[in-house]
Amino acid sequence: MEKAILLPKDKEVGKRICEEDIGIYSRIALDTGVFNLWEIDTLKEILNDYLHNPLTSYSIFEEKNIDVVEGFIIFGRTPLTKFTWDIYWLVVAKEFQNKGLGKKLINRVENFVLEIMPKAVLRIETSADDKYRVARHLYLKCGFKEIGRIPDFYADANDLIIYSKEIDIWQYKGGNV
Numbered sequence: 661m662e663k664a665i666l667l668p669k670d671k672e673v674g675k676r677i678c679e680e681d682i683g684i685y686s687r688i689a690l691d692t693g694v695f696n697l698w699e700i701d702t703l704k705e706i707l708n709d710y711l712h713n714p715l716t717s718y719s720i721f722e723e724k725n726i727d728v729v730e731g732f733i734i735f736g737r738t739p740l741t742k743f744t745w746d747i748y749w750l751v752v753a754k755e756f757q758n759k760g761l762g763k764k765l766i767n768r769v770e771n772f773v774l775e776i777m778p779k780a781v782l783r784i785e786t787s788a789d790d791k792y793r794v795a796r797h798l799y800l801k802c803g804f805k806e807i808g809r810i811p812d813f814y815a816d817a818n819d820l821i822i823y824s825k826e827i828d829i830w831q832y833k834g835g836n837v
């Protein structure tokens with residue numbers, strides 16, 4: 661099997677975060693009203709790994725207006741794959757939602773990935789819960805396809821939904837596939 665490309669944090673152009681950002685990002689995510697406290701704890705673990713582990717496979721982009729963080733996306737290479745990436749977290753602060761920032765953050769990831777490799781597969785997993793209706797709509801609008809479900813994964817009648825999208829530099833026209 662060909663070796664997967666791993667990108668140490670210092671080779672990436674993603675956002676550098678500090679201790680204070682962990683609180684800011686967690687607060688933004690909590691205030692959306694979508695995530696529970698266990699999910700916020702998981703977010704903090706990921707951010708701590710990103711901050712303290714030099715070999716972390718996570719990358720972060722944020723949208724910021726002057727000093728105000730409006731949204732962020734956490735993504736990274738999927739281990740043991742040749743050109744696959746996972747988008748783990750996508751959050752736009754409640755007061756800045758529905759202004760195109762979610763779409764913009766996904767486009768930034770796609771552009772970034774295609775600067776590193778000519779083609780890639782992106783994967784996003786989410787829940788069938790109504791709280792994630794806007795997210796599911798966004799993924800489909802961004803060209804992701806639902807490619808699988810695990811029934812009752814999170815709870816009764818709350819499936820895990822898997823979305824994926826193949827991108828390549830030959831089709832990609834600056835973020836508007």
Ligand SMILES: CC(C)(COP(=O)(O)OP(=O)(O)OC[C@H]1O[C@@H](n2cnc3c(N)ncnc32)[C@H](O)[C@@H]1OP(=O)(O)O)[C@@H](O)C(=O)NCCC(=O)NCCS
Pocket residue numbers: 692694750751752753756757758759760761762763764785786787791792794795797798801
């Ligand atoms: C999901 C989320 C990231 C979308 O970000 P966003 O910046 O609001 O989305 P955009 O403005 O780029 O809009 C993308 C699409 O969703 C639609 N949309 C956005 N907010 C909406 C709302 N409240 N109700 C209905 N549609 C909405 C937009 O109209 C657009 O669709 P269109 O192109 O058909 O018009 C944001 O709502 C969010 O952070 N939600 C809470 C956290 C979450 O669910 N994250 C995803 C976890 S899997």
